Amino acid sequence: MNARILFVTTALASALATAALAADQAGTSIGEVVVTAQKRAENVQDVPISMEVVSAEAIEALHTDTFRQLSVPNVNVGNIGGNDVIYIRGFGSPSQNYSFDQAVSLYVDGVYAGRSRQFMAPFFDLQRVEVLRGPQGALFGKNTAAGAIAIISAMPTREFEGAVTGVYNFDEKGPEAWGYVSGPINDSLGIRVAAKLLDKDGYVKNTGQNGREETSNKQALARVILRYAPNDVFDYTGKVEYSQSVQRGNVTVAGPLTGGQQPKLTRYTTDGPLGEAGFDTFAWNVSGTGNLQVGDLTLVSVTGFSTFKAKHTNDFDQTNPAGGVFPHTVSNNYPERFQQWSQELRLQSPGDQTLDWIVGAYYDNQQYMVDQYNYYSIAGLGNFMPYSHFKQQAESWSVFGQGTFNISEQLRLLGSLRYSHTKKRGDFTTKSLLGPFPFRPITSARNNISEGNIDPSVTVQYDVAPRVMVYATYGQGSKSGGFVSNTYGTTNATFTFKPEKSENIEAGVKSTLADGTLVVNAAVYKTKFEDLQVSTYNSNIQSYIVGNAAKASSTGVEASVVWSPVRNLTVTANGAYQDVKYDDYPGAQCLATQPITVCNPTVPASVLANNLKGYPLPNISKWSSMIRVQYVAELPNGLQLTSMLSVNSRSKFFNSDDQSRDYGLQKGYSKLDGRIELAPEDGPWHVALVGTNLTDEITTSGSFRLPAPVAPVTRALYWVEPGRNISIEAGVKF
Template sequence: MGRIQRLFAATAVAALATGGAGLPAYAAGADQVAEVIVTAQKRSENVQNVPISIEVVSAQKIEAFHTGDLRALSVPNMNVQSSGGNDVIYMRGFGSPSQNYAFDQSVSLYVDGVYAGRSRQFSAPFFDLQRIEVLRGPQGALFGKNTAAGAISIVTAQPTSDFEGAATGIYSFDRKGYELSGYVSGPLTSTLSARLAVKVRDQDGYIDNLAPGGGEEPTDKAQLARLTLKYAPTDSFDYLAKIEYGHAESLGSVSVSGPLNGTQQPKLTRYAVESGRLGPAGFETTSWNFAGTGNLQLGEFTLTAISGYSFFKASHVNNFDQTIPGGGGAVAPPSVFNSFPEHFQQWSQEVRLQSPTGGKFDYIVGAYYDNSQYNAQSYTNYILAFGNFFLGSQFKQQAESYSIFGQGTYHLSDRFRALGSLRYSRTNKRGFYQGVQLQGPFPFRPNSVARGDIDEGRLDPSVTLQYDVAPRTMVYAVYGQGSKSGGFVSNTAGTTSATFTYQPEHSENFELGVKSTLPDSGLVFSAAIYKTKFDKLQVSTYNPNTQGFVVGNAAKASSTGIEAGASWYPAPNFDVTASAAYQDVKYDDYPGASCLASQTISQCNPLVPASVAANNLAGSPLPNISKFSGNVQVHYVADLPGDLRLGTTVAMSGRSKFFNSDDQSPLYGQQKAYTKIDARIELLPSDNRWHVALVGTNLTNELTTAGAFRLPVPITTVSRALYWVEPARNISIEAGVKF
């Protein structure tokens, strides 16, 4: 471990000793610790009073380092895998692998209260935000929809009662491009206010494609716009309506080749040609989203209705680096290209009735419904020594779900509360799959047709005990359950009706936590220990020997860990925040699992079905999981002559080593431990009307990978590892003005 990593680890361990997570940022001083208001329990509450392990990321922290999406968000015990398919959120070690496009997420994403089960529903969700709430652990009762491992709630900025606006421009020296964003907000009439926000981005990539016609990959272009209207004709009624358009496109890929007999060696060059049949590598996504939230006061009660509509169409083409590791620059012939066009739309409606607080018993009850249609195609072009093959498949799914839910809080005393929650959900799905040989036949991918129907119901309860041991110190204990519905295999060749359907997964969580605010010392902290168990965990693994994905249910898995963090405000204009987590995640029982790279042929032979059927990974770790993760951020503002201020922010984040290949190879499939450092220095006046900043991310140019797998013969002439390389160092200059 290097000097920087030792320093980071020591600081993060100190955070564990003090505790804390989801804390205020940029408070003025020790006597002015700001409250952070969240809606994790469907009410507006101080985060320190919420009995959930929750991390809150403010808009200021998101904007400070140009955080554009969940992949760049540093939250301990949460990570996002991106490896040629859909992005997958992992929480406390659990997520739904990207290889099966029809998977619902085990960690649900909500944007302004609207469920987003597909990663492409929002082209760039981190855009003119108010905050992000990361809720760790099952949230089956109040959120419900596929929250077996956790939930993420994104809250966008709302219209203001006074006129205001801002514009920001960013130029990236390393990506050789720009980003422009801005908003205007204010009243249109005495009862109607509006907010219009836009963002445009056009930047090059960080990997050099050496093939003819190549360049810096992947390019990053996006055009985003959001209009939000708030209508409040009386004190007893208001309605917030939002419509958002997003278009994002990229040319190129981040896959690079590496050796199979050595550790990961990511680089920033590749050699990859375009597919004459599928076109250049990259993706393009167009999305539309609408959300409407109405609140009606019925005496002391509040009736809330949230309506949502979401649509996207997307196309994703992959090509792979052909560079032969150790070949002196030699390249293999083109071997495989694939494409995944998608189309999705969803309607949803939620209604809640909220009782007043302050009495002996308060509650929330509600109902939820959604309906969605999802179509996905898969095309693969193999250009091999023994032939040119072109394969395709079509997948269609129609799904609807409805649920009723409630949560009640009984105040046993002024300091002791008991919370109980229950949700009943019903899910119906219909699916169809068909594979075709457009040019072939390809011997490893047989044609097949599959149909399936799912109709299932589930109760998810939760019980919480919460006790105030001091005026600003609270402890809590939680038992909760979560679930995710079953589904269909969307893009695995050879799928039949007998193998088309996989079962739902269930989770249960035991958690103990503490939260405390000590304003006299300027310290806010919290900590939680937990045990989470999964039954029938949904999994997908790539088998390089059959060139296909194996989709199904692992029997049992569990995660045990601790999460903690703290914010400290020792002096005016100076604050330190730190959070860290430790987790131990393993399969408790997984019979019939695909072979691991570390297993011998006698232990598991991938070419012998009986050998694989007898394979059990009980005791083995899950992929994509670090035992340790954490971050530290220091922020200071110094007063300068002439009514100017100089702000400095330094942030460090890191993870311990983890497997990021399905076969958990200890060589090509393991990402080593790393620490990344970001820094920001900005000049601004005391009234914050303008600013100029220099921003650096991944300053030490730590090259890390989001995923890896073995590209085998015969679909390549030279078997090799492929890595998906994450962003390298980037230096930007930023200028902005407010009015």
């Protein structure tokens, strides 16, 4: 409590003092932000894409570890069952079917990462994160129907340097530290070595485990990057990264089915027959990027290898919301193995020509396996342990090209095209390890997929003034079909789901005004999906149903502002509105908001006739925003005091598949984060006080109804998010 009072008091005093110091100072020009969203280094203000760039400094300032902390409007993260799913403009791939490729793809140093476990702590020793909204089917490798996120690591430096930062978290009771050393080995070879260690308790108290704070988290990450550049003709950058994450406990808490969501930060569980709850992941990632000058052209090679081994054990709060504790009733366990190899080749023109172009080819090969163990202890029925095994082999290749026709100094026409081909083979088997499973039959399934997709785009870009650009674009994206990996009762008839396709129309403006002290960007869009891949929980059969929704769409507007009205003061604000709904979804599971006369979940014919046309998608807020204010006060003796406050807001959204207005509706909220840092002007050391979720908003990322007879009393379960956390930080550079 003392740390919280100290933080708030210091923040208020600092804000008042720095506002007074700023009164008579002139504004500062906002620096250029260089991105590679179009596979070339460009000023973000010249790129005709609605995107947000998050700097390494912004990520480190608030100790951003996960995508849920990234705070980009129209980008949100859902979590049901323990897997984070990224949604952009309302679309993502639900986490409940483990074999889903993601509609929002992650690229780390140019290498495709379709599964969140490949990079358990991606925000570590970075240059920046680029968030690209809308389909990016042309220049990115695969599965970017809703958008893409590109993470760019920090590279070796020309001069020797290093840094070490240590943090202690008061609320999550544990330390973390990270650092790097970087510099030349000789005139041709540079190296960067970075590492991070973390050992924190959680934020949910488990009274059944002697008050243990869950989820406790121990992480160890190490990365080595070598860059060989013997001349101006050739360079090659190689990276090896290892990560391990060992988490103990879970964050599912029980609540009543009526009266709205009532999450708390306590739970009661004991270890069941499947072992201690937690999430263990061990991953290796290796990549290499080479650039070779061939005359005026550049040949680029990007090679990637990724593998992980993971085990995720869920248990569910045994607390009866009306009072008392249940005996252990249900838990599950998901061991996974994954391996991927990929190769991309690009040939591109030098740029600044009448016609700038890029052509290339991409290939990847993946192998994935997931087992599923479920344990049920049901009064009157006995104990049951069904088991399933799923394995998949996938191979894809594509060819692509993009051209930019510079019609004049002000007018440009961009066109791109990508053809992708995917082959998958899947096998699914089940058996009962303990007792006959009463809810679903023991089945098996097998199938092959071979499909091709074409993703075109065209953009018109025009400079209406020297630093004001407008654009209009049309683009398509796609995501390959796949298989149901962990739903009991799956047969050949229900094993395969179709690919999904997206279509996007967008118009935007990017402007730098007021002598470079003000940047204003905005975009409007309409995105449509066909055969949207979905997974919904049907509590009547205690199972997730995987398939395709016929049509869905999202209409919205996005805007961002960066303003430096006086020297050392920067105000950043961005916001978004989106209206996301099903345009056609026949045969959908019943929603809690639908009367029994419209859809009766116990009558198959009623469900078959159900259509969710006009209903919203889950996990989506209509409104989201972020406002951040930062001021650097110049103090005596060459010291600086940097104060930052950030407010992130979302309007209400359903986070249960059945869209219950009682237990499945997360109310709108705003979360306040802040940082106060003292450092000398040349920055060889710093100390800082950091606070996240200072208003202690207790929110949920997912919810569902655990029904009887699986539970003795049916109740709601929530995946609860962290409350307030205060930490102290100190670091040195050398």
